[in-house]
Amino acid sequence: MLSERVFSHVAHWAEGMTAAERDRARRGMTERAYKADDTICHKGDRLDYWTGVAHGLVKISAISSSGKAMTFAGIGPGGWFGEGSVLKKEPRKYDLVALRDTRLIMMSQATFEWLFEHSVAFNRFLVRQLNERMGQFIATIEHDRMLGPAARVARHIAWLCNPVLYPRSGPTIEISQEELALLAGVSRQSVNKCLQEIEAAGLVKVERTGVTVLDVGGLFRFGD
Numbered sequence: 001m002l003s004e005r006v007f008s009h010v011a012h013w014a015e016g017m018t019a020a021e022r023d024r025a026r027r028g029m030t031e032r033a034y035k036a037d038d039t040i041c042h043k044g045d046r047l048d049y050w051t052g053v054a055h056g057l058v059k060i061s062a063i064s065s066s067g068k069a070m071t072f073a074g075i076g077p078g079g080w081f082g083e084g085s086v087l088k089k090e091p092r093k094y095d096l097v098a099l100r101d102t103r104l105i106m107m108s109q110a111t112f113e114w115l116f117e118h119s120v121a122f123n124r125f126l127v128r129q130l131n132e133r134m135g136q137f138i139a140t141i142e143h144d145r146m147l148g149p150a151a152r153v154a155r156h157i158a159w160l161c162n163p164v165l166y167p168r169s170g171p172t173i174e175i176s177q178e179e180l181a182l183l184a185g186v187s188r189q190s191v192n193k194c195l196q197e198i199e200a201a202g203l204v205k206v207e208r209t210g211v212t213v214l215d216v217g218g219l220f221r222f223g224d
Contacts (some may be wrong), residue, residue: 002029002105010054010076010105012167013129016121025122030110032104040096040104046105047092051124052080056102057175059182063095072137074183075101076160076175078168081133083126085114099179106168149186150194151223156183158219159210174210198222 007014007026021075031054041047042061048123058075075081078170085092086109115122135161147155157180160166160173182189195206203219205212214221 001027006031006105008009010052010078011161013080013122013125016124017119021115021122024114025107025111028108029105030108032106034098034102034104036098036102038098038102038134040098042094043093044091047082047096048085048089048109049082049133050059050080050109050112051082051107052105054103054105055181056104056171057097058102058104059097060094061097061214063207070184071185072099072140073133074156074179075078076164076166076169079166080129083112083116083129087116099182100176123200128164132135132162136162136165141144147223149184149190149199149221151174152184153180153186153191153194153223154198154219156180158216161213161216161219171214172207172210172212 002010004026007022011022011025014025018026034056039057053075056075056159058079058081059071060075060081061071063069064067072079075195082092084147089109090117100137115167116126137156140159157175160175161169161171177191177195178188180195181188184191184194186194195204195211198219199206201218203213203215203222205214
């Protein structure tokens, strides 16, 4: 069971829930720690938890039968994922890898189902979350097929600023160039060049520990 302090920090979706609903949610949640490069879950495995990132960065990806790697999303602090698989009680259709030392919050399937059946506030959050995530996945597939490396890097930076999926995000994103390369599916050397292009366009400022976003809309349009 999570402490009230940790719960209040990670459960932004609990806004509007009753005290009984919050208590039920907190009692059904635990923490797990992963090291950088640890595999959290393989495609085809069962992971019967709705999962949030308290600290760190998680990559959601898959490899096709032809060997092509595809990154669907990077989940940073404050992000939650896996609601579709938990609702359908099915194995994961993607790999989950910790890109850096990561602490996850795991909500049991039984608790998730109870909230789904009893909490109006929780269901409202799920509708917003699923709608936003679907848009992200569709856009990611389109960008992977149609855009060049710099535009893909720009889109991945922009998605990490999404206030619905990552409510704790701010204009400055702490992310390494290696992590960006893994998310965008390009080489580490290419990311450096891509960031120079994006910075020259006035959309970001490259910092020592990440990037400061100056124009989110411009990032989404970059390379069109």
